[in-house]
Amino acid sequence: MTKREFLDKLRLEIRNLPYDEVEKTITYYEEMISDRMEDGATEAEAVASLGTSESIARDLQANQPFSAIIKRKVNDYKSKRSPESTALIIVLLVVLFPFWFPVLMSALGVIVSFFAAIGAIIIALWAISVSIGIGGIALIIASTFGFASSYIPTGFFSIGIGIALIGLAIIAIIGSFYATKGIIKLLELLIHAIKKLFVRRAHA
């Protein structure tokens, strides 16, 4: 395959990516082929060493945001179907509405509650940490009443517990911070894995 053929094929494969993304990618691979040829490879060797344009396109697609992938799916689908079969599918969708609608809704429900649950865990972590701290501050304030009413040991006891609670709160807040970061990272991994699943299926 010549350089021109390879780049044209690649451009076609990634045509759904944003315009500047396409240009950047083509420029990059063009430079790679030229550099390899300058290094003594023939044009065919240089092109072959880059792998197939399909696999390059697949990897690039997987790094796109979710919305871009869905849009690409829809466009792919549209370009493959004839108007008649599209009409048939619309009729089927309408007729079968009572069947697929509840399934779709419950699937959406599961997804929403999944994210709500994760959000709730994060909020709970922070709430617990902050409330321990507030408890500590309250106890220190309360201790002044102890001193004022000449219950000195009670006052000291309250201050001690108050400081301990604030210390605990600081540790808990640091813990919550890392836990939040960890959960967000896990979610990113999950979303990336799901995206990969979609892209792989398209080319299978």
Place this chain on the structure above:
Amino acid sequence: MDIQLKRGLLEACVLAELDKGDSYGYQIVKDLSGVVEISESTLYPILKRLEASECLRVFSVEHNGRLRRYYRITETGRKKIKEFLNEWEEVTNVYAFISGINKGGQQS
């Protein structure tokens, strides 16, 4: 090798390479191929990510009548190398621990 792990390793390798001086795509692949398995296609997303996180800057230089894109490391990139090395000190400790247990198992 685990994909996430490899990605992190490659990012650090590219930064370390650029820390020695500005370089361009094909040169980076050639220089790193002795150290780690890398191809032009695996390098591309890594360069993109490093550019997006401002670990490197891109500039074009004319070469043989065409433009070649060169990459230069930034301060953020250098910091990233340090972070990587610190993290891996921990990993090396764990590695020593794991391989130590394995040796113990063989001896007994």
